[in-house]
Amino acid sequence: MSDAFEIADVGTVHEDHPRGWRRYVYSTNHKDIATMYLWFAVVAGIAGGGLSMLIRAELMEPGLQIFKNPHLFNVLVTGHGLIMVFFMVMPALIGGFGNWLVPLMIGAPDVAFPRLNALSFWLLPFSFALLILSLFVDGDAGGRGAGSGWTSIAPLTTTGSPGPATDFVIFALHIAAASVILGAINFITTILNMRSPGMTLHKMPLFVWSILVTAFLLLLAMPVLAGAITMLLADRHFGTSFFNPAGGGDPLLYQQLFWFFAQPALTAVMLPAFGIIGHVVAAFAKKPVFGHLGVAYAMVTIGFISFMSWADHLYTAGLTAGTRTWFMFAALAMVVPVVVVISSFIATLWGGSITFKPPMLFAVAFIVLFTIGGLSGIVLANPGLAPVLHGTAYVMAHLHYVFGTSAVFAIFAGWYFWFPKFFGYLANETLAKIHFWITFFGVNIAFFPLHFLGLSGMGRRIADYSDAYAGWNFVSSIGAFVTGGGVVVFLIMLVEAFAKKRKAGDNPWGAGATTLEWTLSSPPPFRTFNELPKIT
């Protein structure tokens, strides 16, 4: 089915594609690259989740049981954080869902720069390999691996970790940053230039909006990370002293740079999660998203504020009261657009005719979990409370409710929602629901007690703790293992779905699923929209 204006043999070449491993390794097709991103995220998620099982096993009881050398514990905490942020959540939400859905939803044949897209993906496995390799080379004097936290905090990374492990982590982050920047450029160009006729920005689906804002945030924030870790590298090897007070530098500078990157980057992770949840609640409530444009502009506002609120991570660093006041207001201001988004989701559900299919279960749970994480965020936004909350397990609870559970629940909601579209098969609903309930109970048992531990003073990133924290830590570990069991059910669900091959129709979810991808076959043909659809 070559297009009328193309020469016939060019047309057939376009429809043809390599088979077997060549199809993927040589691929410049957004759908295949997206699928690779998704499987990469699954593998990285299992790796990062495995590390968290070891972490919680160590913390289950006071004393050192598994890691006789606490440095190894710090290494695993560092690895867990980096893997989950850079190699699981980001590739899944942005590389995976973004690549699959942005061209389909705006009616474009592919992304703007397909080869750049391939490069973005193929940088990631090498970056991941460097990070894994860092576990096996010398870190600080006490052992192997980099144990300086996901923030690579200076001067622990400049003077405190002599071995090459930190260099491996720095290079891994450099490559991951390059991958993300290229991906961001690709998404911005695609969304701004390749929308089908009639697909105005205001008609654009929420998920595409979220990816557009996210791409801008990452494009602006990632170079700051790259710069900061390059300065780390120069301090380590080339005799500079950006962060070394003995040479006129300042360790606080690193924290400012890092969080100037991290605050928008972490926000950028949440926005596609909002986008996915918007689509899922609308599809299963059989109602369009309430206040569609309000949500879109709320996401833009969240993006703006995220560039002005980085130092709410530095309340105990010795900033002046005036500085902390500014960042308190910025952090609290962030709450308003977030409330708009969440309220719109609830208003979308209100009056709907809801079916609770697995994607919807994850989406409703997302609203609950994100509300908890957002509310503890309001508490943490107050610099006056930092003396009792900063650097404690309370922060762990907050960040795991926001990223460890909310973002992951959005990924699962999206996974179950688009699984029939991406792979052409229906998932087993019972297995999916078991997966949901185990995970929902698991994460709450694992993470809610961390609020209590934080309030009663237990710190973060410690391999051993005072005996008084034994009770809730035991509960938390049980919850983590339950969550691990949920991942096993997820894998069983995958195997079952691919073994049974129950064919999914073009649109298994019915009238509520209105975006363009549902008009295509499942899975969509290798090339889509060779003739652009007209959006009315």
Place this chain on the structure above:
Amino acid sequence: MALGLPFFAGAALAQAQNWQTGLPPAATPVMERIAQFHNELLLIVTAVFLLVAVLLMTVIVRFNHRRNPEPSTTQHNAALEAAWIIIPVAILVLIALPSYGLLTYEAESPQPDVTIQATGHQGHWTYAYSHEDGLQFDSSALSEAAAKERGEPRLLGADNPLVVPVNKTVEVMTTGADVIYSWAVPAFGVKLDALPGRLNHTWFKATKTGTYYGPCAELCGAGQAFLPIEVKVVSARDYVLWLAAAKEKYAGDGPQRVAANF
């Protein structure tokens, strides 16, 4: 909430209890205000959570496909959309005002009676009393056996605790010798990073005698879990006695340490 949990009266060992769910009991005016503000905030966020929970439960019960086969088509409601901007702003203002007051109270330190410099090192804190003839000593974690013998909590007890007088304003200046540390005593409402090349300062005024503990609250290396902060708050008389004894006991520590640090 810590309310209702048993605590030793008088010479309180202000350490966390198993299954504790709230803040430690306050030992300074700052911590009293922190606890009060936190409790108010907890009420607000709990109320918001309950509101969301009630809305979601209503949605699940009333608007499932069995009870409501025909979905409504409402997509906009200007009043509602304005309300969920204005009401959160109002609540946030209600939070921000006392929060700002608390921050200001914490930041404005009164004239200090005692000034101590705490320097973070790998494995110990060095405490230097500014106006006490160069009194300076190191404070590191007790071994498990020693902690048991002295009846102190594992990982929190220190061999040479910091000693300060009760009801006096104590200024703490923090710095790090090599990497970043953080000096924290939750019961005092004090936590301040100790950065190399910077001198941060905070203050506390303990109103109850007793022994108070805190962790190093910034990732400082493999020994992160083993860098305790122990502060003994004693009466003015005991403090004078301790000072005299300490100056004798730690004599000679000061200059040597200074030489080793720089």
